[in-house]
Amino acid sequence: MTKKGLILAASLLCLQVGGMALGGCRHIMPFSEDVATSGTVSEADSVSSGVRIPFKSRPRDSGEDDDIARADTDKLSDNESPDNEAIPASVSEDDADDQGNETLRQARRLAAMYDYDQAIALLQERADDPRYAEAIAQIGEARDSCVSWGPEQVTHVFYHTLIKDTALAFDGDEDTAGYDQVMTTISEFNAITQSMYEKGFVMVSLEDLAAKDAAGNMVPGEIRLPPDKKPFVLSQDDVSYYHYMDGDGMASRLVVDENGQVKAEYIEADGSVSVGDFDMVPLIDTFVEEHPDFSYRGAKGIIALTGYEGVLGYRTDGVYKTRQELDELQQVYLNEHPDFNWDEEVARATETATAMRENGWAFASHTWGHINVGESSLERLKTDTEKWLTYVAPIIGGTDKIIFAFGADLSGAEGYSGEKFDYLKSQGFDYYCNVDSSQYWVQLAPNYLRMGRRNLDGYRMYYNPELVVDLFDAKAVFDPSRPTPVPEMS
Numbered sequence: 110m111t112k113k114g115l116i117l118a119a120s121l122l123c124l125q126v127g128g129m130a131l132g133g134c135r136h137i138m139p140f141s142e143d144v145a146t147s148g149t150v151s152e153a154d155s156v157s158s159g160v161r162i163p164f165k166s167r168p169r170d171s172g173e174d175d176d177i178a179r180a181d182t183d184k185l186s187d188n189e190s191p192d193n194e195a196i197p198a199s200v201s202e203d204d205a206d207d208q209g210n211e212t213l214r215q216a217r218r219l220a221a222m223y224d225y226d227q228a229i230a231l232l233q234e235r236a237d238d239p240r241y242a243e244a245i246a247q248i249g250e251a252r253d254s255c256v257s258w259g260p261e262q263v264t265h266v267f268y269h270t271l272i273k274d275t276a277l278a279f280d281g282d283e284d285t286a287g288y289d290q291v292m293t294t295i296s297e298f299n300a301i302t303q304s305m306y307e308k309g310f311v312m313v314s315l316e317d318l319a320a321k322d323a324a325g326n327m328v329p330g331e332i333r334l335p336p337d338k339k340p341f342v343l344s345q346d347d348v349s350y351y352h353y354m355d356g357d358g359m360a361s362r363l364v365v366d367e368n369g370q371v372k373a374e375y376i377e378a379d380g381s382v383s384v385g386d387f388d389m390v391p392l393i394d395t396f397v398e399e400h401p402d403f404s405y406r407g408a409k410g411i412i413a414l415t416g417y418e419g420v421l422g423y424r425t426d427g428v429y430k431t432r433q434e435l436d437e438l439q440q441v442y443l444n445e446h447p448d449f450n451w452d453e454e455v456a457r458a459t460e461t462a463t464a465m466r467e468n469g470w471a472f473a474s475h476t477w478g479h480i481n482v483g484e485s486s487l488e489r490l491k492t493d494t495e496k497w498l499t500y501v502a503p504i505i506g507g508t509d510k511i512i513f514a515f516g517a518d519l520s521g522a523e524g525y526s527g528e529k530f531d532y533l534k535s536q537g538f539d540y541y542c543n544v545d546s547s548q549y550w551v552q553l554a555p556n557y558l559r560m561g562r563r564n565l566d567g568y569r570m571y572y573n574p575e576l577v578v579d580l581f582d583a584k585a586v587f588d589p590s591r592p593t594p595v596p597e598m599s
Contacts, residue, residue: 173427216244221401223311223334225252235299247325252491253335260318260342261551263332264560265342265542266320266580270350271295273387274358275590286358286596290568298389302396303566305504306403312393313340313407314471315540317549319558326555327539332405344512344542344562345389346475350422351439360387360563362422365464370394374422378395392409409469413512416477416501423458424449425502456502462505473510473542477501483517487528494536509539512562516544524554546576571595 125411212231219228228248235241270461272278272294278284295303313332317340322328332340350362353435360373368385373387383447386392398402419425424442428435430451432443443449462472476482477497482490502508511533519530533541545561546569552559564570569576571593574583 124540131317133233133448139440140525149591159334161163165420169249172523181352191250199545205569213244214388216248218401220248220251222404222406223255223402225249225405242532248393251335252333254335256336258331258332258334260553260558261453261549261550263313263318263340263342264548264579265344265560267344267346267544267562268293268389268565269346270348270359271298271352272358273360277356277358278588279401279592280357285592288357288567289592289595291564291566293566294334294591295392297586297588298392300586302392303485304586308339309338310580311403311405312336312397312408312410313405315342315558315560316453316578317408317571318407319344319559321539323352327553327558329553332543333368333556334389334405342560342562343393344413344473345410346413346514347415347479348388348390348412348414349420352442360422363388363390363461363465369464371464372470390465390470404469407469409471411471411473411510411512412465413473413475414501414505415475415479415514416497417479419454419458420501421461421491422456423454423461425451425455425458425504427496429454434547459504471510472505472508473540474501474508475512476514479514481517482514482519482529484511490529490534494533500537510542511536511538512542513544516562518543522552524552525557525559530557546573548579567591568598572597 135484147595185321212235216231219225219231223475225248229252230244232241232248236245236448269292272288273291275294278288278292278294306312317330317332318328319329325528334340348363350360352356355361355376360375361382362374363371364374364384366372370391371389372384375383375385375387386395390412393409393429413421416426418439419429424439428439429449431444433444435443467471474494476498477493477500482491485493519525519527519533525541541559542562544561544564546563547561550561563576565577565580570587572595577583
C-alpha cells in the first residue's frame with residue numbers, strides 16, 4: 110500500500126540571518142502545509158541567540174503526517190574508558206573481583222559516575238580497612254578537584270528514531286528526502302557519541318540543571334565535574350515507531366529482553382525479528398555500561414512521546430481499544446494483527462517504560478497529536494493534553510517535562526506568561542524544551558526551566574557543520590550511504 114499523502118508532512122529548518130535568531134514558534138520556515146507564527150529574538154533576550162528548528166510530523170487531528178528518525182547498525186566503539194582520575198587506582202575492577210568485594214566494585218562505579226558522596230558513604234562501613242580508607246581519601250580528593258557548572262553552560266542535543274538499514278530508508282521513495290534531512294543513521298550516532306565522549310561530555314538530567322526547592326520555586330542546581338569534563342542533556346523525539354515507518358529500515362519497538370535490559374526489535378525482510386541495539390536507548394545503555402563516566406550519577410536521556418499511535422512501538426492509544434475513528438494505517442495494523450489485545454499492549458509498554466526509568470531514562474510529553482502549541486488554540490491544547498495524560502502518562506509514570514513538537518514554543522525569548530502557559534503549568538509541567546541551533550539557550554524562572562535543543566541530523570551536518578564543531582567533525586561522521594546533496598528545506 111502506498112504511503113503517498115499519509116507521510117512526511119513537515120520537516121522544518123532553522124536559519125540564522127545576520128546574527129538575528131529566527132526560531133521555534135516565532136519564525137518557522139513552513140514545509141508542506143505547516144505555517145507558524147513569526148517574530149525575532151535578540152541576543153539580549155536569551156542566554157545565547159540562536160535558531161529554533163521545528164521538526165516534521167503531522168498534528169494528529171489536522172490530517173498531516175508524522176515525524177521521522179535516524180540510524181544504521183554499527184555498534185558503538187568498544188574503546189575502553191580512559192583512566193579516570195575520579196576512580197582511585199586502589200579501587201580497580203580486578204582488585205574487587207579478586208577479593209570478591211562487591212562493595213569496592215559498587216564504589217568504583219559510583220565514583221566513575223561522579224557520585225562521590227555515595228561512593229564514600231558506601232565505603233565508610235569498613236573505613237578501618239586500609240584499602241577502604243585509602244579509597245575514601247582518593248575519592249574525596251577527586252570530588253574536591255571538581256568544578257561547578259551552572260544551567261546556562263549546558264548544551265542539549267537531540268535525535269529522532271535512528272536508521273538501521275540505510276538501503277531501505279534511502280530507497281528513493283517519497284520518504285527518502287525527509288529521512289535524509291532530519292534523521293541520523295546508527296553509524297553517525299555512534300561516531301557522534303564516541304566523539305562527544307572523547308571531548309569530555311557527560312550526560313546530565315534536566316533536574317541537575319534546576320529543581321524545585323521546599324517552597325516550590327525552581328532554583329539552579331550545581332553540577333560538579335572534573336576539570337576536563339562538561340555536561341550535556343540528551344533527548345530523542347517521537348519514540349513511537351509510527352506505522353508509516355514500517356519497512357523503512359528502523360526498529361519497530363522497544364522491549365525488555367530476557368536479561369531485563371531494554372533493547373530494540375527490528376523486523377527483518379523475511380519477517381523474522383531481531384533484538385539488539387538498534388536505536389538510541391539500547392545504544393546509550395550499552396555505551397554507559399562500558400563507559401560509566403559518560404553519565405552523571407546515572408542520568409541518561411529524555412524520551413519525548415506523542416500518543417496518537419501509542420508509545421515505544423506499542424499501540425496503546427484508546428482508538429486501538431475502541432476500534433472507532435481509526436485512520437487507514439491504524440485499521441491496516443489491526444487487520445494484520447487479529448489477536449491484538451489492548452490491555453496486554455499497555456502492560457508491555459508499561460513494563461518497558463518502567464525498566465527505562467529504573468535505568469536512568471526520563472520521559473516528556475511531545476503532545477498527544479504532535480501539535481504546534483504556538484499555533485493551537487487553548488481549547489485544542491487542553492483537549493490534546495487531556496488525551497496525553499489519559500493514554501500516555503499512566504504508562505510512563507507521569508512527567509513534569511514537555512518537549513514541544515515542531516520545535517515550537519509558547520512565546521518568544523521573553524518569559525512565559527498567558528493562558529497556555531498557565532494551563533500547562535497547572536497540569537504539572539515545570540520543564541519546557543523547544544529547538545534552537547545555539548550552543549546554549551537556557552531560561553530559568555521561579556516557576557519553570559526552559560531550554561533550547563540542537564538537532565543532530567542530515568540537514569545540520571550537511572549544511573551547517575560549523576554549528577556542531579564543539580561536538581564532532583561532521584565530515585568525518587557523515588554516513589557515505591546518505592544521499593547527497595541533502596535536499597534543501599522547502
